[in-house]
Amino acid sequence: MLAPTSPNPSLPAGLNLLPVVGKCLEGPAFHRYVAALQRALTESIPPDHTDVLHLQHLTFGGTPALIRALPEHPRIALVHGTDLLFAETHHDQHKVLTESVRLADAIVVPTPAMADRLLRIAPTADRTKIVHIPWGIPDRLLAHPPHGSTRPPGSPFRLLYAGRLTPEKGAENMLLALTAIPGVELSIAAPQGQFRTLTRAVRQSGVKIRYLGWLRRPQLWRTFTEHDLLVVPSTTLEAMGLVALEAQACGLPVLYQPVPGLADTLAASGTATDFTRPAAVARDVDRLRTTPGLLAALRHAGRSNAARYPLSATAKALTELGHRIS
Structure with a gap:
């Protein structure tokens, strides 16, 4: 999972990588992997x-x-x-x-x-x-969020998805729901290999999509300021929803599926919707982009909510x- 990108990676002081291979989930190979990790940790960490x-x-x-x-x-x-x-x-x-x-x-x-x-x-x-x-979320982000960018009148309404694209994240539900909404653009910041698995769904949706790559945190924070709405269509649960909180800290309103964890964290500071019902998503997106003052109110509520979690x-x-x- 944390394989270095170069033969001799530069690490922060006090951190080391363990050269243990064989990561897996089930069966005898998993138990061999745990045993190898144990040996490596025993050799590397002084108990005292x-x-x-x-x-x-x-x-x-x-x-x-x-x-x-x-x-x-x-x-x-x-x-x-x-x-x-x-x-x-x-x-x-x-x-x-x-x-x-x-x-x-x-x-x-x-x-x-x-x-x-x-x-x-x-x-x-x-x-x-x-x-x-x-x-x-980082205190420095709460204290000094990136400045918002100005966009010319009449620009498309820009949505952003940021995160992994594993099945429980609900990306296919999101694409299906956005098919029915004219005049929106969707940016996706995700691992490249996972984005490739969506190729067919992207093509079938007809949604205008920009792939941004897998962004480091400061890049992602700047990207928040270039969009109108973060979409979080998770289908099962979220432990906390840190990406949504970071978006709120940067002044980006959040449209989300109220799954356990995420509903606790965001509540009324974001807009809950049902990504399995395209008509509901179309209604909520239209309300957000046409109701005077609504996005501004959500930006204010989002910043206040994010400030609760330094x-x-x-x-x-x-x-x-x-x-x-x-």
């Missing part, structure tokens, strides 16, 4: 230099490998949406999640909806371990939690 383990997933290989490499250290598990999705569809990942929940000293969820979903998957989990700490507050809460369990 570590206070608390931050387990950045309840599933996948890193969490069981880290627990086995440092078995005596207190553990904070941080729940991400992919953990729950993969635990529901892969037997070995469900086992890893159940064991990680049992062994964690604290389980951090970014939204109440994530706690509800976790407890449905692992009903025997100790509820007293669950702590609600929202994820955050990354420094997340760091402070996690640090305090680490002190409590260590």
Whole structure:
């Protein structure tokens, strides 16, 4: 997942890459991968230099490998949406999640909806371990968002999709819904390989689309200012919806599917719609671009909502939690 793009990548001070191959999800190969990760971690991390383990997933290989490499250290598990999705569809990942929940000293969820979903998957989990700490967006973005660009009158209404294009993200629903809306342009910022999988759906939709590539965060923030609306058509759940919050911090209103997690984070600061119903999306987009003052009101509400989630507050809460369990 984090393969370097050059033979000798430049890394921040204190970070190293582990040359462990074989990442996978199921079967004997998965267990061999976890064992290889454990050996690499044991050789690389001095136990006496570590206070608390931050387990950045309840599933996948890193969490069981880290627990086995440092078995005596207190553990904070941080729940991400992919953990729950993969635990529901892969037997070995469900086992890893159940064991990680049992062994964690604290389980951090970014939204109440994530706690509800976790407890449905692992009903025997100790509820007293669950702590609600929202994820955050960079303080520097909140303090100094990029300046908005001016566009000539009569320009097309520009929509932006930014993120992965895996099935649960709802891109095909989005394209089908936008087919019925004249006078809009859609920009897509996503990994190139995933964008290629949409070629047929893009062609069939007839929507005017610009592919922007897979943007680094500062590029994405500038891109927000060049559009009128961010669309978030996720079909299943979102842990938090950080891209939507970053868009709001940059003054870009959000049109979203009110799935668990995202509905908690955005609520009335964005516009909820149903991307599975093209008529509903057409109605909401038309209302947003024609109602005087509506987009301006959403920009104001979005900035106020994003300001509730500074990354420094997340760091402070996690640090305090680490002190409590260590």
